[in-house]
Amino acid sequence: MIDLHIHSNYSDGESSVYEIAKRxxxxxIKSLAIVDHSIEYSRGLNEKKAAMRLKEIDAxxxxxxxxxxxxxxxSIDVDGKILLPKFEFDFVVASVHECxxxxxxxxxxxxxxxxxxxxxxxxxxxxxFCFNEKIEELDLKLLELMREKDVAVEINSRHKCPxxxxxxxxxxxxxxxxxxxxxxxxLEVGKVGWSLEKAKRYMKQSKMFIP
Ligand SMILES: [Zn+2]
Ligand SMILES: [Zn+2]
Numbered sequence: 001m002i003d004l005h006i007h008s009n010y011s012d013g014e015s016s017v018y019e020i021a022k023r024x025x026x027x028x029i030k031s032l033a034i035v036d037h038s039i040e041y042s043r044g045l046n047e048k049k050a051a052m053r054l055k056e057i058d059a060x061x062x063x064x065x066x067x068x069x070x071x072x073x074x075s076i077d078v079d080g081k082i083l084l085p086k087f088e089f090d091f092v093v094a095s096v097h098e099c100x101x102x103x104x105x106x107x108x109x110x111x112x113x114x115x116x117x118x119x120x121x122x123x124x125x126x127x128x129f130c131f132n133e134k135i136e137e138l139d140l141k142l143l144e145l146m147r148e149k150d151v152a153v154e155i156n157s158r159h160k161c162p163x164x165x166x167x168x169x170x171x172x173x174x175x176x177x178x179x180x181x182x183x184x185x186x187l188e189v190g191k192v193g194w195s196l197e198k199a200k201r202y203m204k205q206s207k208m209f210i211p
Pocket of ligand 2: 182
């Protein structure tokens with residue numbers, strides 16, 4: 001099993017890297033990624049915290065014999081920009097955490113795809129952040145850009161998105177997909193059943209994203 005979206009107490013998660021790794025080992029998860037929020041968030045992962053977290057990740061990975069990736073989740077701002085600390089991560093997730101309309105949402109994501117370097121689009125179209133209306137022609141534009149930039153779509157079990165229509169389209173574009181629980185506590189690590197079920201059902205040609 002795999003879970004590539006877990007928050008630790010280095011941002012807004014409740015659990016330590018050690019507790020997360022211990023839980024992953026107990027659940028027989030072979031690879032996991034800790035992706036804490038970036039510096040746009042007041043308790044986010046600055047350069048110093050990223051370095052401290054990496055030490056804990058390496059220690060836990062060897063204690064429990066696991067593959068633990070060091071990632072980060074950046075918010076896409078109103079201009080489509082993301083903020084990163086000066087640090088080398090295994091991969092970067094970019095997600096929208098606020099928007100005023102669907103058009104605002106698409107504009108942020110499209111600009112971000114055009115101008116920023118990242119590997120995974122997190123919880124795309126989550127209605128938790130007031131996304132409400134799909135615009136098909138912008139979906140196509142988005143998928144074309146994702147293919148061009150080789151950006152994976154996250155299938156997120158916490159937000160239960162994207163929907164099946166988008167996944168079917170993503171599969172036809174052979175967009176890679178990433179599996180994530182978006183856990184904020186060690187108890188939620190590995191809760192990716194929804195993601196795996198959708199991937200099995202809809203992702204026939206697409207490959208799984210591995211950092
Ligand atoms: Zn998020
Ligand atoms: Zn998250």
